[in-house]
Amino acid sequence: MCHSRHHHRRAIERPAEARHDPTLRASDGERESVVTQLREHGAAGRLDIDELEQRVGAAYAARTHGELEALLSDLPAKPRPRPAAPRRHRHHHEWRGFLPIAILLVAIWALSGAGYFWPAWVIVWWGFALVMKSGPRLLRLR
Numbered sequence: 001m002c003h004s005r006h007h008h009r010r011a012i013e014r015p016a017e018a019r020h021d022p023t024l025r026a027s028d029g030e031r032e033s034v035v036t037q038l039r040e041h042g043a044a045g046r047l048d049i050d051e052l053e054q055r056v057g058a059a060y061a062a063r064t065h066g067e068l069e070a071l072l073s074d075l076p077a078k079p080r081p082r083p084a085a086p087r088r089h090r091h092h093h094e095w096r097g098f099l100p101i102a103i104l105l106v107a108i109w110a111l112s113g114a115g116y117f118w119p120a121w122v123i124v125w126w127g128f129a130l131v132m133k134s135g136p137r138l139l140r141l142r
Helices: 028-043 049-061 065-072 098-111 119-134
Strands: none
Touching: 028 049, 028 065, 049 065, 098 119
16 A cells, blocks of 8 residues: 555546636546447447547547547537337247248158157247247237
8 A cells, every 4th residue: 555645635626617628638538438429429320430430549549628529529419329129029030930930840741751740849949949038028918
């Protein structure tokens, strides 16, 4: 443990005007915050890949608040989140292939002599896995 007085100084509160001074040095956390915002804008389609890479590099190289603010100046203050896909269709695509494959397996079984009903192994286990993955909302009665 260090006993130097310099390491235990209290943080000095600065007035609001000083915190927004573009000539103040930026911290690593502030740079990371700007990079995160830039990536959100890139994901929203406001920046193409090349421009995003250029701005991220400039953010990591920025020394002052003014340099960081310039990287976000032509972008909305807070990126709007991308709309989520409707929940009811979330697992629908996983069930789409189940019935056609089950019918195909039964047809192969029937054409091959209709002995032991081996398609049941695939149908039962695949169906069980889909039910478990889809969750309890599939089993609820409405």
